[in-house]
Amino acid sequence: QVQVVESGGGLVQAGSSLRLSCAASGRTGGTYSMGWFRQAPGKEREFVAAITWSGDNTYYADSNKGRFTISRSGSKNTVYLQMNSLKPEDTAVYYCAAAVFGPALRNSVIAGTLSTYDYWGQGTQVTVTS
Numbered sequence: 001q002v003q004v005v006e007s008g009g010g011l012v013q014a015g016s017s018l019r020l021s022c023a024a025s026g027r028t029g030g031t032y033s034m035g036w037f038r039q040a041p042g043k044e045r046e047f048v049a050a051i052t053w054s055g056d057n058t059y060y061a062d063s064n065k066g067r068f069t070i071s072r073s074g075s076k077n078t079v080y081l082q083m084n085s086l087k088p089e090d091t092a093v094y095y096c097a098a099a100v101f102g103p104a105l106r107n108s109v110i111a112g113t114l115s116t117y118d119y120w121g122q123g124t125q126v127t128v129t130s
Contacts, residue, residue, distance in 0.1 A: 036094060
């Protein structure tokens with residue numbers, strides 16, 4: 001079992017920045033590829049960004065390329081999502097997920113697919129006001 005916990009959401013004005021954090025724990029010795037997704041009210045959960053277990057490769061949704069940056073810490077199973085130039089349309093619950101058993105994140109299609117990920121956090125709310 002792997003526990004995934006997000007933090008760092010909040011209420012900000014358009015143009016502001018936020019950094020979300022995510023920590024995955026519980027399976028000793030494992031280093032996981034991790035992803036961020038978001039879900040706005042009445043909408044499907046959508047891909048935001050992902051990073052491979054090594055940190056060598058990252059993937060982004062077109063809607064946030066250049067504004068969001070995913071990274072991971074030296075301890076490997078902590079990842080961050082730096083969000084700059086936030087827009088009201090970025091308002092959503094942001095979920096972090098760990099890919100433990102599934103395929104390697106070889107491409108953006110795999111990285112952006114919900115079923116690639118095995119464990120999910122409870123989500124953190126991000127609200128951007130205009």
